[in-house]
Amino acid sequence: MKKRIFITGGASGFGFALAEFYAQQGWRVAIGDIQEQAGQQAQQALAQLTSDARFLPCDVTKEADLQRVADTLSEAWGGVDVVVNNAGVAQVGAIETVSLEDWEWIININLLGVVRGCKVFTPIFKQQKQGHFVNIASMAGLLDVPNMSAYNSTKSAVVSLSETLQHELAPSNIGVTVVCPSFFRTNLGSSMRSTVPNMDKTLDKLMSKSDLTATDIAKQVAAAVSQRQFYVLPHATGRRIWRLKRWLPRGLYAKLMQRQFTKVKGSK
Incomplete structure (x- = not known):
């Protein structure tokens, strides 16, 4: 039987790159998204x-939407292997x-959207005695970059949620993967809210420096x-900084981050 995958935010950006990769492998692929025109084009x-x-x-801020997806895929496919x-x-x-208001907005999507996805699909995974969650966090969830407290907080919460579920769901043969990329070319900026002047230009510059594409990262996830x-x-740079954070005394790491933050501000 062909493997089955469901991806939220799958109409564009990294979600679509991941959907495209799995489709090329012959998987059954379902994407959920609030952008209907983009979703139809992606399909x-x-x-x-x-x-x-x-x-x-599918709107991940609505549990009923995710439940409707789960019910649809259970009926059409008999379940799903990866969410x-x-x-x-x-x-x-x-x-x-x-x-x-912005804090509540980002928490509802970035954190509670993941919570809802895990909550809705766990019973299906348990019933079929197997399954795998892939939760997309960010290096922002591991590294405390200044001026990003709301984003960092949601992504670190996704990391913690994923770590917890790894232990909780292992007895049911349910795997968990958490993905923490640094900046790479995607459409994250299209919905970004910012109180920092010219942040869109700064984000574009940071994304353009990545040596990895969305497709490269999709292959690593698979x-x-x-x-x-x-x-x-x-x-690789993100991995090195994460190791430094874990190994260095907090004071030394803080100085390193402040120095890097000053460089980013100066490059605007």
């Missing part, structure tokens, strides 16, 4: 690669300038799923 492109490609309108909680947004700004690997940290 048409995926249909050229696999015999079963579906677009299911990728990918949908996410960005928020940039100093702590005193970011509104609580390999991690097949090997039941937990952490995926695609960027």
